Amino acid sequence: MTSMASKAPAKDAPTSGGIRGFVGDNQQWISLVMRVLLAVMWFNYSLGKLTSPETNAQSVRAFRILPESLVSPFGYAQPYLELALGLLLILGLGTRLVAVFSALLLLVYIGGIISLGARGIAISCGCGGSGGLVPKGHTRYTLDVLRDLLYILPAAWLIWKPASKFSLERALLGDPI
Amino acid sequence: MTSTGGGGPRRSGRERAAEARRQQAAADRRRKQLVIGGIAVAVIALAALIGVLVQHNTSNNNKKARNAYGAGQPFAAPSGVVPGPGSPTDPGAIVYGKSAAKVTVEVDEDVRCPFCKEAESFFGATNKEYADAGKIQVHYRLVDLIDRNSGGQGSLVGGSTLACAADVGQAEFIAFHDLIYKNQPDETTDSYGSVDTMLNLAGQVPNLRSATFDQCARSGKYAQWIKDNYTWLGKKLGGSVGTPDIYIDGTSFPLQDPNAVPGTQQTANYKAALDAAVAKQG
Structure with a gap:
């Protein structure tokens, strides 16, 4: 019965339809919140590194995944990339595409952290700084993975429902996205 | 129709x-x-x-x-490095302590590296105490890790100026060594990249500065020695150089996170490890 009610038109859904009705009614507002959440995360990730890209390159090096010739370019490009993703999300331009890209990048981060834990790498010097790497015995890999997994949620929502309030693409394209 | x-x-x-x-x-x-x-x-x-x-x-x-910095200078090693006289393939380490001491402590470090400062604060006084007592000799290898990774030249200029102090004497060297770590700037600040800053700091050590010393620092006489030591360390460790590296008679003594193991505990552990090595050597 409740499932029938939840499929009912939006007007009478809030009282009888529970979460699904609420989501149907407010999808574009929820997507807006998700956009802002994800954008704030990217800005937060980016700005810490942007001021000290060398330190970030050192953090990238400490992961010992990329070959040396790619460490510095990636270390420098990463904060700009994150900044661009944040900007596009705030503007609401190409939201689904940016959400896909965000999720992929987060998966790369998660993979990197898990592989650090698996290889038992803890770095002893030159690695404080922005990447969150710490001296021996002070790793928080589980927490870091959980944090990034949590951030994948808004990205996943936006891949599913990219249309949102106050987005440039909706202004240009109209409903529905 | x-x-x-x-x-x-x-x-x-x-x-x-x-x-x-x-x-x-x-x-x-x-x-x-x-x-x-x-x-x-x-x-x-x-x-x-x-x-x-x-x-x-x-x-x-x-x-x-x-x-x-140090452009055009041929390779030169500071006075009394071990193994002497130093060469591009094994540039050698600066020695502090008496040659009769049987236990060798090697310290591979970078004057710009914050964890080296931490290690110095935990183990530096002990090293001096044991070396002065004739129990150990400490071998200091200086490298330019942070410069290479983060840019700047503080590791190179700071380290070269410190190496110049080895030409003056062990007492002056170790006093300058202490002073450099006590005044170490934030890793991202490259104030040790200025020779003037280093010379001003050296001025606080009695009997250290002279025309020869200043010339040594300004010309970057030991810049190549530091770069070659980095290469040497890279070869020894198979690529990934990290500082500080401390070895007691060849056995690594790792610096630990002070949040996990308090500094006083690490100092005690270090003393115990030194005592064991001294006892072993008889």
């Missing part, structure tokens, strides 16, 4: 027109979506490109600055 028959075609004409408009609108939407997607991809690609260009530019400038 014609009017009844004409109703159908006119209606379907309107439908056709509406259908064409719908198709036109859909095509417009697809075109706009493509443009928007293209803009998003272009912004992302542009951001990555800017990052790579900034990196390229920075690394070129760093290379120039690093190569300028």
